[in-house]
Amino acid sequence: MFADTNQESTWRHLALEVIVTLAETAPAMLRKVGGKYIPVLVPQVLLMMTDLDEDAEWSVADEILEEDNDRYIFFPS
Secondary structure, three states, X not given: OOOOOOOOHHHHHHHHHHHHHHHHHOHHHHHHHHHHXXXXXXXXXXXXXXXXXXXXXXXXXXXXXXXXXXXXXXXXX
């Protein structure tokens, strides 16, 4: 399911979550049982990281966020 690009992205993300959870909770088991799938998994994860949603409004902000423009005053010690 993770590698199937015809699936909805939410299902693919959920499958990735399962793999990540297994890697965090049972790393030895994952290395033993799923080690042969790691070379297949890495390119799929990288592909998923570069998969961007097409949104024409990606660069438009509704309002200017003031915290982006905050200036900090540093006092020498």
